[in-house]
Amino acid sequence: MKTDARTVCELRDVTYVYPSGASGRAALSGVSLEVREGEWLALLGSNGSGKSTLARHLNALLIPTQGDCIVYGMSTRDPANVFAVRSAVSMVFQNPENQIVGTVVDEDAAFGPENQGLPPAEIESRVERALEAAGLLAKRAKPTYTLSGGEKQRLAVAGALAMDAPCLVLDEPTAMLDPRGRADLLAIMRALHDGGKTIVHITHRLEEILWCDRAVVLAGGRIEWEGGVEPLLRQDGALRKWGLDAPPLVALWRELGEETGLALPRIPTLEGMIDALCPLQ
Amino acid sequence: MSIAVEALCHTYHPGTPLETRALDDVSLQCGRGEWLSIVGHTGSGKSTLAQHLNGILFPDSGTVSVDGMQVVEKSPNMRDIRRAVGLVFQYPEQQLFAEDVMEELSFAPTNWGVQSDRIAPLASAALSMVGLDDSYLARSPLNLSGGEKRKIAIASVLAGEPSYLVLDEPTAGLDSWSRRELTDLLARLKKEGTGIILVTHDLDIALNLSDSILMLDRGRSAAFGAPSEIMRYLVANSVPGLRLPDIAALSAAIGRSDPAAPLTWDRAELKRWIKARETGGRRP
Numbered sequence: 001m002k003t004d005a006r007t008v009c010e011l012r013d014v015t016y017v018y019p020s021g022a023s024g025r026a027a028l029s030g031v032s033l034e035v036r037e038g039e040w041l042a043l044l045g046s047n048g049s050g051k052s053t054l055a056r057h058l059n060a061l062l063i064p065t066q067g068d069c070i071v072y073g074m075s076t077r078d079p080a081n082v083f084a085v086r087s088a089v090s091m092v093f094q095n096p097e098n099q100i101v102g103t104v105v106d107e108d109a110a111f112g113p114e115n116q117g118l119p120p121a122e123i124e125s126r127v128e129r130a131l132e133a134a135g136l137l138a139k140r141a142k143p144t145y146t147l148s149g150g151e152k153q154r155l156a157v158a159g160a161l162a163m164d165a166p167c168l169v170l171d172e173p174t175a176m177l178d179p180r181g182r183a184d185l186l187a188i189m190r191a192l193h194d195g196g197k198t199i200v201h202i203t204h205r206l207e208e209i210l211w212c213d214r215a216v217v218l219a220g221g222r223i224e225w226e227g228g229v230e231p232l233l234r235q236d237g238a239l240r241k242w243g244l245d246a247p248p249l250v251a252l253w254r255e256l257g258e259e260t261g262l263a264l265p266r267i268p269t270l271e272g273m274i275d276a277l278c279p280l281q
Numbered sequence: 282m283s284i285a286v287e288a289l290c291h292t293y294h295p296g297t298p299l300e301t302r303a304l305d306d307v308s309l310q311c312g313r314g315e316w317l318s319i320v321g322h323t324g325s326g327k328s329t330l331a332q333h334l335n336g337i338l339f340p341d342s343g344t345v346s347v348d349g350m351q352v353v354e355k356s357p358n359m360r361d362i363r364r365a366v367g368l369v370f371q372y373p374e375q376q377l378f379a380e381d382v383m384e385e386l387s388f389a390p391t392n393w394g395v396q397s398d399r400i401a402p403l404a405s406a407a408l409s410m411v412g413l414d415d416s417y418l419a420r421s422p423l424n425l426s427g428g429e430k431r432k433i434a435i436a437s438v439l440a441g442e443p444s445y446l447v448l449d450e451p452t453a454g455l456d457s458w459s460r461r462e463l464t465d466l467l468a469r470l471k472k473e474g475t476g477i478i479l480v481t482h483d484l485d486i487a488l489n490l491s492d493s494i495l496m497l498d499r500g501r502s503a504a505f506g507a508p509s510e511i512m513r514y515l516v517a518n519s520v521p522g523l524r525l526p527d528i529a530a531l532s533a534a535i536g537r538s539d540p541a542a543p544l545t546w547d548r549a550e551l552k553r554w555i556k557a558r559e560t561g562g563r564r565p
Contacts, residue, residue: 047428047456094454148323175454178323178482180522204456207527245457248485248548249527255552260559270527277531277555278538 007070008167008198009035009058009089014067016053026065027053029221035167040189040199042209042229045218046243051202054218055171058200059089087116090160094172096152099159105147106131106140108155112163126162133195134158134188150181157188167198174208186211206233207247210267217242230266249273282348283312284334284366284445284476289343291329303329305500306343311493313444316467316477318487321497322522327480328371330497331449334478335366348444364393367443371450373434377422382408382433385422389441407440410470412462428459435463445476452483464490485526488512488546496520512546 016028028050035041035058045051056062057069060076072088074081090112093099102108106127113123131137134154139147147155153173160168170189174182190211193199201212209215215232217225219242225232232239233250234257246254253268265272291304304326311317321327332338333345336352336359345352347362356362367389370376379385386404395403405415411432417425422433435451446467452460464486471477481487487494487508494511496503498521504514515525516533525533529546535555536542543554 046458048426150323178522179524180322183524243456243458245461247527249531252528252531252548252552256555260556262555262559270530273527273531274534278535 006037007034008037008072009033009200010070011054011057011064012068012070014054014057014064014069016057016062017065018053025221027221028057028064030067031218031221031223032067033216033223033226035198035200037166037198038196039213040193040201040211042212042215043200043202043218044204044206044209044215044242044244046204049218049243050221051218052171053221055091055169055200055202058167058169059091060085061091086165087163088165089167089169090163090165092153092156092160092168092170092173094175096149096156096176099156100144100152103143103145104140105136105142105144105155108144109136109140109158109162112159116163123162126164127158130158130161133161133192135184148181150177150184153177153181153185154188157185161192167200168192169200169202171202172204173201174203174205182208204244205247206239206244206250210269217244219243233268282444283310283315284348284478285310285344285346286330286333287344289330289333289340289345291326291333291338292341293329295341303500304333307495307497307500307502308343309495309502309505311445311476311478313476314471314474315492316471316479316490318491318494319478319480319497320482320484320487320494320523321503322520323482324499325497325522326500327497328449331368331447331478331480334445334447335363335368337368360393364441365444367438367441367446369435369438369446369448369451371453373438373451374422374427374430377430377434377437380421381419382422383418385433385437386418386440389437393441403440403442404436407436410439410466411436412466428455431455431459435466439470443475445478446470447478447480449480450482451479452481452486460486482523484515484523484529485546488526488529496523508546509544512544516544 011031011033014028014031015026017026043051060082063077069076071085074085076085100108101111109127109130110123113126131140134157136154136158174185189199209229212229215229216223224242234254239246250268253264256262257264264276286309289304289307293301293303319327319330339354347365350358350362352362377385383404386407387400390400390403408417413432422430451463467477468490491508494508495505496511503520504511512529526546528548528551532545532551536544543550545551
């Protein structure tokens, strides 16, 4: 991540109250946040912390009750900007079943670019690139109902990629996947990040943020913490207060760091921990 | 008193082009007060197996019995079997149907013919077991959060006071806090004498909490035994779709470079050993 990178999305003192909310309680209160070009930003928080509400502001699905959301210099408040905003920021949601519209894999991936009114040859090449990036090229002619949950979620990512948006927002994309599907999807996200995509990754699983550039923690609709992944993982008590449980490997890494003089990796990936603790290998 | 499955085979759509052998020669046993976990990749037959345990599906060959009662089609004991074995499906919140939580929780005990004056205390007790209070009784299940809906769905099975609780991926989609609450509840029920049969992808939960683990691979039993045996099996064999939890994988990797290392999924145990090695200076 370059420090002088351009801003992709910016929330300026955003408050949001759901119109149907009987309580009138704000789902977001005074949130200000910048997403920088090319970064992989983790947006963390327990159930009900406001992270999905925040995500839905980034491509104009929700408009702030107060404050502003600016995407590539365009305010989402102006209806004339919505098409351009949605072309710049693509969303992937939690439930893969709800995001498939086509009956065949490549038709589904083509849905976005077709709606953008692109020429057929351009659609074809975008679909091919998107399916390749999502590891689904071999399945392009398969009916979508034959895909596993993990493959469906990768197809949802391919659909977003085919729109050629520079920024992807993924809202708990692994929540309904098995461990294998989760690992596959994270590998694809790492490759997209290496390729320069801006990624906003909403999750409550700390083991998924190890490769992120930066983390933001939401609680009760407010930003509670913002900074690098390493310092976040060392905040044991605060993590628990925010409803974020440190996975066992992260806890071991933190405790060994505090209690021993062992040279440990900066970020507790399994590979890094094995390298550090198996000197003979 | 136990659930016993012997040499169970089940084929979907027999005699058609869609014929699929879902389960092939699978056996297991789980007593009251025991915790059995069934693990395996997506499509390994876990859910099919769970649905045999209270007579939703029946074996093509082999037997299933609950406290000595054979689970067969048109069994005269079917009511007692279904009462003894409470089944919590995957995403159980999708099956909430009642107008308020009280009605939802009364459904099972009413079906089992529990006297009407005993139903309210049962509903209330089930609600408190999942960590919710009586203020929820009058609410519509549809207006609750996802985590609360899951709890109501589980409470509605607990209200029927089953001797065995079979749960199909109950932690899917829950945050780590809710996951902990649920596993704490299951551990408590087990201690009070309920048999727990948990279908899960989560080997961390299975290794840490089960008395025994059945590992399925493409419909066949790959291994059945105590968590330590299953861990040894997984270190020696790769099973598609299952990977060792990180602590176990780290301990296995250290064990390859230092045979004195413990093979464990327990973080505290591994930490103690690493610290002892560090202070003992046994390695540069």
